[in-house]
Amino acid sequence: MPLALLALATGGFGIGLTEFVIAGLLPDVARDFSVDEAAAGWLISGYALSVAVGAVGLTAAVTRLNRKHVLTALMVLFIAGNLVSALAPTYAVMLTGRVLAALTHGAFFGIGSVVAANLVAPERRAGAIATMFAGLTTANVLGVPFGTFLGQQLGWRSTFWAITAVGVLALVGMAVLVPDQPGDTSEGGLRRELSAFREPQVWLSLAVTVLGFGGMFGAFTYIAYTLTEVTGFAAGAVPWLLVLFGVGLFAGNHLGGRAADRSVPRTLAVVLGALAVVMGLFAVTASSKPATVAALVLMGAFGFATVPGLQMRIMRYAGQAPTLASGANIAAFNVGNASGAWLGGLTITAGLGYTSTLWVGAALSAAGLVVLAAAELLARRRPVMAGAESADALDGQTVVVDGPMGASTR
Secondary structure (H helix, E strand, O other), rough: OOHHHHHHHHHHHHHHHHHHHHHHHHHHHHHHHOOOHHHHHHHHHHHHHHHHHHHHHHHHHOOOOOOHHHHHHHHHHHHHHHHHHHHHHHHHHHHHHHHHHHHHHHHHHHHHHHHHOOOHHHHHHHHHHHHHHHHHHHHHHHHHHHHHHHHHHHOOHHHHHHHHHHHHHHHHHHHHHHOOOOOOOOOHHHHHHHHHHHHHHHHHHHHHHHHHHHHHHHHHOHHHHHHHHOOOOHHHHHHHHHHHHHHHHHHHHHHHHHHHHHHHHHHHHHHHHHHHHHHHHHHOOOOOOOHHHHHHHHHHHHHHHHHHHHHHHHHHHHOOOHHHHHHHHHHHHHHHHHHHHHHHHHOOOOOOOOHHHHHHHHHHHHHHHHHHHHHHHHHHOOOOOHHOOOOEEOEOOOEEEEOOOOOEOO
């Protein structure tokens, strides 16, 4: 495994920590800045919205630039954002720091996916993307509990100082280990990137991402209420149960990457179907502690097993314009997160109970599977748009192509 992938994974770890650790620190932050829960919540929702904006807008602005230089510049912006958060004298400044850090999120993973894929042989590209995203899953398994503990012991600002240090480590690693990868400097580079969105399969891939991943995170958003109010776990047990969920994320990301290297369509079909079934069974058995523990691990595993395949699918159908499409897929992950959480909140408000969010998640994941099936059927009936030259091209290099009979290389 190239050491450059470890540098990218370190950056992913820091970004994942920034995104998720705030949830455990929110009461302390709100108390320090004398704001209510709704205002404090914007430190999370504002982050998610900024991720979506940066994933498309910032990625589009830098398509012509050297990808290594872009990634290192994004990490500098990430460091600056967390430094602002650590020093913030007011709530408004804190929110500004969150927005700055979030703008790097989507562009980093979008461009980083292309860089990671180009670091390895064609048959190992999904695995390379999974390695980069392993930083994000490790942040859930280890970083969030440790960051929350650190913030509780030394004050929430200490957590953001620690994240800033992780960002510096990632910056040095990428500067030293990641090789230069030139951007698209040919005439019409941005227009070529935008041309990927003329391909229906790109839009269908985005829809699968919104539905499939949104289903899992829609249920996860309210999981603490399910664990305490339905299953009967004590509030103090929730962080450790979330560690188990993170273990599932880590395993699913790794295994999903390996499976997607063999066949992207088959992997996505299996994991989306399994995810819908697991969340449905979770809703039925949520009153049982052993069943809940098992379902929590499986929900994380199947949920994140989709990530490498979803990234590979959109990069494949974007042809020779993968960068912006990859960034758009990161935005789609966050749109799915927000949409799933919104729908889950509606069912709770309607008095349907906390397990209703699991049914919403199962329905969204099942809808994602339906869209995937329709997309694969369409892919077999019509060729990819001529403008992309080939759906098999990723930055002008050979990639794994999945067909009805499995994977082959060209």
